[in-house]
Amino acid sequence: MPYIPVAAHLPGITGLLEYRMDTAAPIRALTQFLLRGPNTLSQGDRELIATIVSHGNECRFCTTAHAAAADALLGDCSITEQIKVDHFKAPLPEKTKALLEIARLVRISGKAVTETAIQQAKDAGATDLEIHDTVLIAALFCLYNRYVDGLATALPEDPSYFNQLADRLVHHGYNRLPQGYDHLKK
Amino acid sequence: MAHIDLQNELPGIRGLMAYSPDTAKLLNELAELLLRNDENTLSRGERELIATYVSFKNDCFFCQQVHGALAGHYLNFSVAEIDAIKTDPQAVIHSEKLTALLQIAAAVQKGGKQVQEQHIAAARQAGATDKEIHDTVLIAAAFCMYNRYVDGLATWAPADRQFYVDRAPSRAAEGYINTPLNTTK
Numbered sequence: 257m258p259y260i261p262v263a264a265h266l267p268g269i270t271g272l273l274e275y276r277m278d279t280a281a282p283i284r285a286l287t288q289f290l291l292r293g294p295n296t297l298s299q300g301d302r303e304l305i306a307t308i309v310s311h312g313n314e315c316r317f318c319t320t321a322h323a324a325a326a327d328a329l330l331g332d333c334s335i336t337e338q339i340k341v342d343h344f345k346a347p348l349p350e351k352t353k354a355l356l357e358i359a360r361l362v363r364i365s366g367k368a369v370t371e372t373a374i375q376q377a378k379d380a381g382a383t384d385l386e387i388h389d390t391v392l393i394a395a396l397f398c399l400y401n402r403y404v405d406g407l408a409t410a411l412p413e414d415p416s417y418f419n420q421l422a423d424r425l426v427h428h429g430y431n432r433l434p435q436g437y438d439h440l441k442k
Numbered sequence: 443m444a445h446i447d448l449q450n451e452l453p454g455i456r457g458l459m460a461y462s463p464d465t466a467k468l469l470n471e472l473a474e475l476l477l478r479n480d481e482n483t484l485s486r487g488e489r490e491l492i493a494t495y496v497s498f499k500n501d502c503f504f505c506q507q508v509h510g511a512l513a514g515h516y517l518n519f520s521v522a523e524i525d526a527i528k529t530d531p532q533a534v535i536h537s538e539k540l541t542a543l544l545q546i547a548a549a550v551q552k553g554g555k556q557v558q559e560q561h562i563a564a565a566r567q568a569g570a571t572d573k574e575i576h577d578t579v580l581i582a583a584a585f586c587m588y589n590r591y592v593d594g595l596a597t598w599a600p601a602d603r604q605f606y607v608d609r610a611p612s613r614a615a616e617g618y619i620n621t622p623l624n625t626t627k
Contacts, residue, residue, distance in 0.1 A: 259562045260572040276576060278479075282471040289464060315554060358594075366593025367501060374445045384446035388462060388595065395590035402583035405554025406546075407576065 259407050265441045267412040268317035269404050274437065283399075287430040290393050297386055300329035301352050303425075304339060305359045305393045311340045312363045315401035317411055322397075324422030351380040355390045362394035445596045453599050454504035455592050460623045469588070473618040476581050484574055486614075487516030488540055491527065492547045492581045498528040499551040502589035504599035509585075511610035521603060538568035543578045550582035 262271030273280035291302045303326035310318035323336040338346040343356040354377035361368040369391070377387055412418065424433075448461040459466030477489045490513035497505035510524045519527070519534075527534045531544045542565040549556040557579070565575055600606070 259557070259559075260576050272576075276573075276580070279472060279475045279580060282468040282475070286465060286468040286472070289468065293464075313553060362590050362594045365500065366590040366595075369445070369594045369596070371445070385462075387446050388458070391594040392462075392465060392591055395587040395594060398590055399583045399587035402550050402554040402586055403580055406550045406557045406579040406583060408557070 258409050262407075262409065263437075266437055267410045267417065268321065269400060269409070270437060271409060272403055272407060273432070277432075280432070284430050284432055286396065290389060290396065292429045295386075295389060296383065297355070297389065298329070300326055301355070302389075302393060303329055304336065304348075304352070304356060305390055306397050307336050308339050308343060308356050308359050309363045309394045309397040310401050312360060313398065313401035313405075315405050317404050317409065318397065318401050320418050321421050321425065324418050325425040328422050328426045349380070351377065351382050351386075354380045355382055355386065358387065358390050359394035362391050363398060366395075443596065444598065445594075448597075454508070454597050455588060456623075457597050458591060458595060463623050466623055467619075469591075470618045472584060473588075476577065476584060478617050482577065483571065484543075484577060485516065487513055488543075489577070489581055490516060491535075491540070492544065492578055493585050494524065495528060495531070495544050496547050496551045496582045496585040497589050499548060500586065500589035500593075502593050504592050504597065505585065505589050507599070507603055507606040508609075508613070511606040512614055514607065515610040515614050521607060539565065539570050539574075542568045543570060543574065546575065546578050547582035550579055551586060554583075 258271070260275065262275050266274055273284065291306065292299060295302065303322050306322040307319060307326050310322055319340075323340075326336050327333045335346055335348065339348075339356060343360070344353055346353065348356075354373070358369060358373050358377055361370065361373055374387060377390075382390075444457065446461075448457045450457055450460045452460050455469075459469070477493060478486055480486075482489070490509050493509040494506055494513050497509055506528070510521070510528075513519065514521065514524050523534055531541050535541050535544075542561070546557060546561045546565055549558070549561055562575060565578075570578075
């Protein structure tokens with residue numbers, strides 16, 4: 257049971273974003289900009305960052321949602337499973353692996369990010385802006401994961417909810433749906 | 443030295459914000475709504491104290507000085523009193539509601555799942571509303587983001603703590619969205 261009264265048909269983050277819509281606006285816009293905006297990192301790679309952080313924070317709702325989005329964007333369901341275990345063994349370019357390592361460290365703490373991890377990303381070709389965006393995406397998911405679990409939001413009763421959610425994240429992104437979410441009521 | 447070339451000499455999150463103005467605008471809008479907007483039953487000082495407490499737990503020097511100085515400004519606490527609150531809130535704060543909310547914030551800092559029914563029950567018992575509990579969790583979560591952004595990129599921070607105290611009154615008056623991103627003041 258969520259700790260505060262959120263709409264029963266909106267599990268996870270969506271109910272919270274509808275609960276306080278004024279703060280939701282910059283959170284949504286920041287996510288849209290970082291995960292879907294113009295970037296030299298692919299949308300799939302950015303969803304991998306969201307996935308590895310959410311998985312490390314043991315946030316089931318966020319991990320399932322962003323892994324499903326990453327799977328759809330990458331056209332491969334095995335990569336998210338592999339990065340949850342060991343991102344260095346995933347079939348990804350060295351740069352992506354190095355950025356995932358930075359994200360993993362940010363999740364632990366800002367101070368956990370080492371010079372070595374930064375240098376490895378730079379050596380693999382990561383730009384300053386890509387490192388900046390990786391750190392901020394990882395930090396943003398430390399916000400989301402705590403928001404979702406700190407208020408004890410519900411998981412969807414029907415796991416197929418995540419397929420629809422991933423479809424929405426891939427095709428619509430993170431902005432609030434213009435028509436709201438009443439259509440999700442059963 | 444910061445992990446990346448920020449192309450400016452500004453400290454803490456201000457250097458990051460001048461480097462990335464698009465994200466800065468949204469990060470500042472969120473801070474303004476959470477910490478400073480007056481449509482809130484928690485005072486600005488109480489909200490800044492939550493931000494300070496989480497930044498302390500995350501060991502983020504820049505954030506805990508900036509927000510600690512703002513909390514001190516609003517609540518009329520000295521630096522020594524703010525420091526005492528960080529290590530033992532109940533010794534200094536007499537509001538049961540605020541100390542209960544700080545306990546929720548401390549749990550959020552450790553991890554979302556660390557927030558237990560009993561934390562929420564204690565806050566409600568002390569008179570906290572749903573919205574106050576929501577805002578406490580979101581402020582604490584937001585500072586788990588801001589702190590990681592600031593330290594994850596190894597930004598520098600002025601070591602002189604008086605620097606932050608001196609700036610607090612003007613920062614309180616300006617707010618989070620009205621400060622030019624590249625100001626050196």
